[in-house]
Amino acid sequence: MSWKDNIRRVVPYTPGEQPKTTDVIKLNTNENPYPPAPGVAETMKTLGTDDLRLYPDPAASELVHAIAEHYGLRDSEVFVGVGSDDVLAMSFMTFFNSEKPILFPDITYSFYDVWADMLRIPYKKVPLDENLHIRAEDYREPNGGIVFPNPNAPTGALLPVETVEEIVKNNPDSIVIVDEAYIDFGGVSALPLIHKYDNVVITQTFSKSRGLAGLRIGYAMASEPLIHYLNDVKYSFNSYTMNRMTIRLGAASARDSEYLAETCGKIMKTRAKAAEELRRLGFHCDDSYSNFLFVTHERVPAKEIFDFLKTKNIFVRWFNQDRIRNYLRVTIGTDEQMETLVRVLADYLSERA
Numbered sequence: 001m002s003w004k005d006n007i008r009r010v011v012p013y014t015p016g017e018q019p020k021t022t023d024v025i026k027l028n029t030n031e032n033p034y035p036p037a038p039g040v041a042e043t044m045k046t047l048g049t050d051d052l053r054l055y056p057d058p059a060a061s062e063l064v065h066a067i068a069e070h071y072g073l074r075d076s077e078v079f080v081g082v083g084s085d086d087v088l089a090m091s092f093m094t095f096f097n098s099e100k101p102i103l104f105p106d107i108t109y110s111f112y113d114v115w116a117d118m119l120r121i122p123y124k125k126v127p128l129d130e131n132l133h134i135r136a137e138d139y140r141e142p143n144g145g146i147v148f149p150n151p152n153a154p155t156g157a158l159l160p161v162e163t164v165e166e167i168v169k170n171n172p173d174s175i176v177i178v179d180e181a182y183i184d185f186g187g188v189s190a191l192p193l194i195h196k197y198d199n200v201v202i203t204q205t206f207s208k209s210r211g212l213a214g215l216r217i218g219y220a221m222a223s224e225p226l227i228h229y230l231n232d233v234k235y236s237f238n239s240y241t242m243n244r245m246t247i248r249l250g251a252a253s254a255r256d257s258e259y260l261a262e263t264c265g266k267i268m269k270t271r272a273k274a275a276e277e278l279r280r281l282g283f284h285c286d287d288s289y290s291n292f293l294f295v296t297h298e299r300v301p302a303k304e305i306f307d308f309l310k311t312k313n314i315f316v317r318w319f320n321q322d323r324i325r326n327y328l329r330v331t332i333g334t335d336e337q338m339e340t341l342v343r344v345l346a347d348y349l350s351e352r353a
Ligand SMILES: *Cc1c(COP(=O)(O)O)cnc(C)c1O
Pocket: 030, 082, 083, 084, 085, 086, 109, 149, 153, 179, 181, 204, 205, 206, 207, 213, 216, 217, 218
């Protein structure tokens, strides 16, 4: 026996690379190419050292209220955390305490199995169908909970709300977490289900559509009792997860729905154009409902393209994982960045032919 037997050993999540230099086209971690809402920069000017000296409001009420207003919810139906990663980890801890395995897709956000392992939650990966889509009928076996992103990552495929509802309805004895990190890029949110079912939790984030990945804000929306359970766990862990500056800056972002719609609209337009041009170069990609495209080339292996792009200071994401090893996930940048990507790829593919 040694202390070594008592260590909680985990295999951590591997985030996308954050290059140290700035002269790169960074299309590898689904950040927003546009700055956050103008009110955020305005609010930054009003922050002072008191925001550092004093403890924050443990309930982050200003931020919770601004989010609730945006969706027409009660404050008691919203929970905030340090990025949706924090909110999802708290949700796993709060809602997934069964002996039965939780279910999530085999190809999905790669943090789910890391949290399950870390929290010792048994899990089962449910294979996507041959078109890499989630099938509702595959989520009908006994389980201790269900989690999936909608749109799914890294495929960008969207389930209609009716299908999400089918999964929620078929599993009344489990909590179903719908991770809507990318829902603002053209999807329809399952949010109305929280007033119809007591077993559904919707999580979203400020990191993608609101251009605030660096600030770290995520939130869950659910019926009042579920939000209460989440808060009980949070207060048993750390009361002050959100700092004063984040609460104020996040609230400023939450109040500007117009800017959100405008920037997401721009990204969706760029996405359609980029998809068309990449298809012309021999890439296949399904329609994406997120701020990235999931592409595979008809001729050239994904890893080779990935390595080549890096030599050109263009970063995209490649997953060394069964079923998707020949795909690249490309974040939608500005029109200009996507044009550069297409130009560089066109040269490469014509020389390689
Ligand atoms: C980016 C992402 C998150 C987490 O984002 P945060 O920055 O922690 O809010 C959660 N789920 C999915 C599917 C994501 O892609």
